[in-house]
Amino acid sequence: MAEYEACIIGLRAAIEQGIKTLEVYGDSALVIYQLRGEWKTRNPKLINYRKVVLGLLGEFDDITFNYIPRDENQMVDALATLASLIRVNKEEEMRPIQMSIFEASASCCNIKEEEKDDNPWYQDILQYVRDRKYPEQATENDKRTLRRLACDYVLDGDILYKRRKDQVLLRCVDAVEAKLILEEVHEGVCGTHANGFTMARQIMRFGYYWSTMEGDCINYAKKCHKCQIYGDKIHDHLHLYML
Known part of the structure; x- marks a missing residue:
């Protein structure tokens, strides 16, 4: 359920920004393949979540869902950790964060x-x-x-x-x-x-x-x-x- 909740939050944020073309990447095979219609949603708790997501898709002209293995999705974990360390004032404008990727730590x-x-x-x-x-x-x-x-x-x-x-x-x-x-x-x-x-x-x-x-x-x-x-x-x- 947490993966669906994160997806809903992300889609709503994109809608607020006026984004019409979106590529969604996720490391939960269950969520991604259910949203793509390749897997059936049998869990009653997930059915309502899927309905909410499908209801938001009409706000986009083009949207795709892509599965990425968890061990290849380390950047998301790093960004989530970074976000948890930053306290943002609602009245303060958030500046872009510049990041560099090196072959070795x-x-x-x-x-x-x-x-x-x-x-x-x-x-x-x-x-x-x-x-x-x-x-x-x-x-x-x-x-x-x-x-x-x-x-x-x-x-x-x-x-x-x-x-x-x-x-x-x-x-x-x-x-x-x-x-x-x-x-x-x-x-x-x-x-x-x-x-x-x-x-x-x-x-x-x-x-x-x-x-x-x-x-x-x-x-x-x-x-x-x-x-x-x-x-x-x-x-x-x-x-x-x-x-």
């Missing part, structure tokens, strides 16, 4: 710079957890950020662990160890040439962690020669059915 760029000084990515966190010392020339904002990050880490002897939300401890590894782990998990003795997301989950189950793990796993899988050659053939006979 900002944290990845920062960590690559840190690796150049032969120190692991977690060096500042380790130093603070062990000695309660800040890096040289650290600003007050840097210090606050470091204190916040350090709350999720535990030091046992000389080994630093990342504490997950379920309190499971993952050993932090540097770039050299991370490369060996990637090779072993993806194409080692027990490697399955899994995709990046699956690799990241497997590595965490094995008890290891580094801050760019997910991005590194995705890039490693993309560059794997065997995956590029045989990847499509593996799924040639895979079909999905919905009852």
